[in-house]
Amino acid sequence: MKRYQALADDIARSIRQGLLRPGQRLPSVRETRAARGVSAATVFQAYYLLEAQGLVQPRPRSGYYVRAAPEPLPPEPDAASAPDGESRPVDVSALVFEVLESAMAREVVPLGSAFLSPALFPLARLGRAMAHEAVHLDPRSTVDDLTPGKSELRRHIALRYRVEGVDLGAGDLVICNGAIEALNLCIAATTRPGDAVLVESPCFYVALQTLERYGLRAVEVPTHPREGIDLGALDAAIRRHAPKACWLMTRFQNPLGASLPEAKTRELVELLARHELPLIEDDVYGELHFGAQRPRPAKAFDTRGLVLHCSSFSKTLAPGYRIGWAAPGRYAQQVARLKLTHTLATCVPAQLAIARYLQRGSYERHLRGLRKTLAQQQAAYLRAVAQHFPAGTRVTRPDGGYFLWIELPPDRDALWIQRQAAQRGISVAPGPIFSAHRGYRHCLRLNYGHPLDDRVDAGLRVLGELSAARSG
Amino acid sequence: MKRYQALADDIARSIRQGLLRPGQRLPSVRETRAARGVSAATVFQAYYLLEAQGLVQPRPRSGYYVRAAPEPLPPEPDAASAPDGESRPVDVSALVFEVLESAMAREVVPLGSAFLSPALFPLARLGRAMAHEAVHLDPRSTVDDLTPGKSELRRHIALRYRVEGVDLGAGDLVICNGAIEALNLCIAATTRPGDAVLVESPCFYVALQTLERYGLRAVEVPTHPREGIDLGALDAAIRRHAPKACWLMTRFQNPLGASLPEAKTRELVELLARHELPLIEDDVYGELHFGAQRPRPAKAFDTRGLVLHCSSFSKTLAPGYRIGWAAPGRYAQQVARLKLTHTLATCVPAQLAIARYLQRGSYERHLRGLRKTLAQQQAAYLRAVAQHFPAGTRVTRPDGGYFLWIELPPDRDALWIQRQAAQRGISVAPGPIFSAHRGYRHCLRLNYGHPLDDRVDAGLRVLGELSAARSG
DSSP, X not given: OOHHHHHHHHHHHHHHTTSSOXXXXXXXXXXXXXXXXXXXXXXXXXXXXHHHTTSEEEETTTEEEEOSOOOOOOOOOOSOOOOOOOEEEOOXXXXXXXXXXTTOSTTSBOTTOSSOOGGGSOHXXXXXXXXXXXXXXXXXXXXXXXXXXXHHHHHHHHHHHHHHTOOOOGGGOEEESXXXXXXXXXXXXXXXXXXXXXXXXXXXXXXXXXXXXXXXXXXXXXXXXXXXXXHHXXXXXXXXXXXXXXXXXXXXXXXXXXXXXXXXXXXXXXXHHHTTOOEEEEOTTTTOBOSSOOOXXXXXXXXXXXXXXXXXXXXXXXXXXXXXXXXXXXXXXXHHHHHHHHTXXXXXXXXXXXXXXXXXXXXXXXXXXXXXXXHHHHHHHHHHHHHHSOTTXXXXXXSBSSEEEEEOOTTOOHHHHHHHHHHTTBOOEEGGGGOTTOOOTTEEEEEOOSOOOHHHHHHHHHHHHHHHSOOO | OOHHHHHHHHHHHHHHTTSSOTTOBOOOHHHHHHHHTOOHHXXXXXXXXXXXXXXXXXXXXXXXXXXXXXXXXXXXXXXXXOOOOOEEEOOXXXXXXXXXXXXXXXXXXXTTOSSOOGGGSOHHHHHHHHHHHHHTOOGGGGTTTTTTOOHHHHHHHHHHHXXXXXXXXXXXXXXXXXXXXXXXXXXXXXXOTTOEEEEEESOOHHHHHHHHHTTOEEEEEEEETTTEEOHHHHHHHHHHHOOSEEEEOOSSOTTTOOOOOHHHHHHHHHHHHHTTOOEEEEOTTTTOBOSSOOOOOGGGGOSXXXXXXXXXXXXXXXXXXXXXXXXXXXXXXXXXXXXXXXXXXXOHHHHHHHHHHHHHTOHHHHHHHHHHHHHHHHHHHHHHHHHHSOTTXXXXXXXXXXXXXXXXXXXXXXHHHHHHHHHTTBOOEEGGGGOTTOOOTTEEEEEOOSOOOHHHHHHHHHHHHHHHSOOX
């Protein structure tokens, strides 16, 4: 644990134990430095973290104060899901499209959106990088490196992985039109129509739609809302269904926010390797971690080339640029060839713009700010859920990403809530779109990636009211 | 026929009849204007056309002169292909990749390339449009219009179709990552694995690879090298195989360069409509016509929403930007939904850059220049083929696009020629990659989209020598 976290934990404990009371001022940065023998930066980080946790609040030119006793937060869901263990063809697409299409207008309150607020990205700075690259584009660069993508971009991405402890080189990567294309190519490289694929339960609806489109069968595996997929259940499902691939989000899973701890990630890779089973790892939220504890992706432990790791810049830097990638391990040639007939290549100026931005070195600073903003927004949304939602509600507190998973009392109907909310200009993602068996009828996924302004707060209040009603 | 064409035809006749002799100067523009009562522009256009046809050449500050009697050009192929009429699963991808991968290095003579010389595009001007859009990007525009694509771009594309006599609105279009994605989505929207699809014989290898990837069966239909697919044979194939789609390139077909005359295009659409059979129309070369006679695409005659028309800017304006589109008729919603799970969206700054470039109105001028360059390059390549290739060679003279189709004497082996040429740093596309039954073993496709410099001329000489040898 980092120093600032240890300090924040101590102060949080003092608040809980009543040693620091609501309205009381925290010791100044100078006092705390002296008392603890730590740097000013550490004290600031600790205070920011406490603020994000909703325990303290700053007052201008005065310091940090203990907040009035907060509403106690609803409990976290604490049990792994229990899907029925069957393999089944997927038929969710029509429902998903119905829900998505009702959520697309700009004026809708975006609680059901899959995207972050686009205002959170350094689009102007990135635009200047693109302006430079577009005007100075070497015509030959529009034809070189067509299918794997520009080598300068692949080098920067590989370097970031190395820093994280993942041994990848530029030659291991295929640049794609967003992670969605990368995932499509990886599933096409590892399966044939009719094959079974293991997924988390609940899981991201685009994974289900992709299985549906490729004529694959889904096997949903029990998944814990904090610790991710159940490895015992995974092993049993492999033995029972002889699947051809496993498709997981190991870090800050959509919709649960679950993350596999590092030891469990390693076990997962070993388990799948024993079965020679490829793992398609969707890691688009991996960079959005709040804690210093950043579990490494499964790819870090892949010694056999069986992990097809996919990610993108769409959630972290450059929405709309559509730049993602696959690191497909032993399937690299197959994925590159599929890419050629799928879309041939990825927008060259967009690739070069991101390469230039990364070269300039401001990505880390941007990510630090984005993580802090998201941690603060999570805390604010949790407080609003505590305030607006009925008794019996449970809600996750993920360590990253930008989704909350809400379990309502079991007699509530998320599809009814979603339709009622849509009529009032509020979007929300209902549980059944995250499951091939249309389970999770009493669950909602909330996006906290937009600032909690009055409009969003009013939207949350409406969702809370609809969740309190015993439906139609 | 336009005035300048009539004038050029008259002069060409005079040259053939010996009224104008090699080395003789053509009348000056002023003289011809006066004699014919036409504008200077008409005279210039006629002289340019004669130059493109290789009949006259300019001398600086002096005028146009009749060329020394040119080598007579090899004859055109004059018979439609005669595939066996069977339906078969496709298995060409490995061969195609082998050929493509041997042709990718920058130093290879690009006679087998599928691309134009990137130096032919207004990349600097387009880059300035992109620079403007990237720097002024409205963050919300990265999320709006995600799946169909930016409305400003769709409006410009639709407007261009209207001018051409194709009744399309912005709402009929889905922007894609190049025409390849558009074609993929259209084939996915109209077929299921195991279905039969009708294609031209020979046809573009990416069409075959796509059928292979989707588990479809190909039925190759006899196709004439100038007039395109044989409608009688098409009708018979529909009755015999009950296909689910027909995938054609109606204008400047790759690899033959064939174009359906307008009346035949209309008949094609009516024939398919009688069978309720969707037509996937790949029209990426449609803008690259040399004659004033510009046959309209099949989409122009589609009253039933059965034509899924696809095109892009990759061959005409913006290679590397990866902007294409589909106009899928009655399949529009299906294609848009498939797009969402295929790649979600298309690079936003690239879309806005092209929209801005089109808005500025320089696209028509660029296209006129490009068409003229390609017509001149075709003439130069034809002369080189006449010079270097063996007796018995036939070669097409398409009215647009940038491919020549060469038929060698029947005992020659294009795959042997391709491998020998590859070892000498020269690429060429061998006939068998354009056919599910691996026919056209004595045929080659030549790209004339690069200026015929000494290096290219030497490459053509080597190909001619290999074609003269009776192979390994």
